Structures are given as structure tokens and as C-alpha cells.
Amino acid sequence: METTSDNFFERVYAVARRIPYGKVTSYGAIAKVLGSARSARMVGWAMNAAHNLEDVPAHRVVNRKGLLTGKHHFDGTNLMQQLLESEGIVVVDNQIIDFESVFWEPEMAV
């Protein structure tokens, strides 16, 4: 049942699922790919539902500062950080170290 609203969410999920292992991206980057760079908030909202799905690695999505703003929404307080460090990403004080190095630019399709 692909309704218009679900379609938007699916867009975010599709991009998030394409995030390579050991890489992260920002909400604004995803929103930009979706065509609405200013609706980054909506991406976060979509992620809110996305984190409920195991198909979407929401832990690889952070804000443009490389800060784990959404870690508070995870099951555990430091679960998000644990997952990122598990992928080789260094996180200190909820902030990704060398964020630019692990940053991955999302794309709609290949």
C-alpha cells in the first residue's frame, strides 16, 4: 500500500539503507537528496519511525555537526555510540571524531 505519505518515508528509508558500513550521513544530506534540503526536520521525523525498523540503520544518521542527537531515542543511552564504534567510527562525548572522513554522501539510486 504505497500511499503518498508512506512514499516519503520510504525515500528516507531507501537512502538510509544505502549507507555503507562504517560510514555516516546527516539529515540535511538525505533531505537534500529527497529534494527538500530544508525539510531536514522531516527526515528526523521519518527516522523516528525508521529506527523502529531493523532495515534502517538510523544509528548511521547524525546531524551535520557529527553529533549523535538522536541517540537519546535509541533503546540504550549509548547504544547508538556503541554501534558506531563497532563499525570503526570513533565517537567521543556523543560526537563523531573525524566526521568528514566517515561522512558519506547519500544518493537516490546508482
Added chain:
DNA sequence: AAGGTGACCGGCC
């Protein structure tokens, strides 16, 4: 149907 909300971003001080 309308209002409030939100895991943000960009600009300015």
C-alpha cells in the same frame, strides 16, 4: 479541520 510538534539547517552575533 486545525494546531502543535519535531532525531534539523542556515544565518547572524
Added chain:
DNA sequence: TGGCCGGCCACCT
């Protein structure tokens, strides 16, 4: 990236 303000768009009650 320190802090504050406005914008923007879809979801929820």
C-alpha cells in the same frame, strides 16, 4: 561549532 532565531514540511491528536 558557541548560542539564538526563523523557516520549512509532513505526521499526530
